[in-house]
Amino acid sequence: MKKIVLKVDFHAERIKQKATKTTSGISGVESVNVDTKDKKLTVMGDIDPVNVVGKLRKLCRTEIVSVGPAKESDKKAERR
Template identity: 60%
Template structure:
């Protein structure tokens, strides 16, 4: 991909539209822009072909040819790292009235209670 900036000599608005249409028909053209008398063409195309086609419409002069500049990526402002939430686990607490109970009701199977 390359960017070609051309200076065109437009006499009227119709010539401007004709130049834009001529460039847009070329294969490999990704975008075309006009500002004042400068035509900016972006795409995979030979500069010579663009100038050759435009010279049939109006006077054309090459200003610059170069690779496409990719937009600079700004580093994302990261939030200050927060420490992970710590979860503490404690074993379940036994109520105090059950702490002295240390066995099964059936400690002595031969015990019989008659009331």
Template identity: 60%
Template sequence: MMKVVLKVELYDDKIKKKAMKRVSGISGVESVFVDMKDQKMTVIGSVDSVKVAVKLKKLCQVDILSVGPAKEEKKEEPKKEEKKPEAKKDPKEEYAEALKVFEAYFNQTRQQPYPYYYYRTVEENPTGCVIC
């Protein structure tokens, strides 16, 4: 279970409904919360944060604030095994890494624009008529 917190620019209830509908349509989403006051959206489930951001990018401005495990109920574990404390990363570094991944994914999915014109010669179209 992952918890993804996004900063979204939702200025209307209509846009909020559309955003929630798009995000809830992604497979693996357990729950979606929107805070209109802080303009934050929280998505909980087994989803890719980049996929959620790309879906919302078509609708509004999106920034990934944090990605991490969702808090689950604590289960009593035997005290025999002691876990070593892991070095925590700086939130700014985590944000920078998530942003790099998002930009790389977005640049791969971007389509190249079509040319504005198409030039055909007489050799390509033998049925064409040429007036000299």
């Protein structure tokens, strides 16, 4: 599972809603978190970052901030 942080230019509320809907519709996406203050979109799941950016660039300007593994330590602590 990957954690992808994207910088997205939300210039309207409608664009933010479309971006969230588009991202959550991609197969393999488990969660989407939007931070409108910092203009960041965090996506978690088994996905290709290039695919996500390609779909979002049709709506607004998008840049990859970071791509990395999702933290497994939180899940292991919950299981115990």
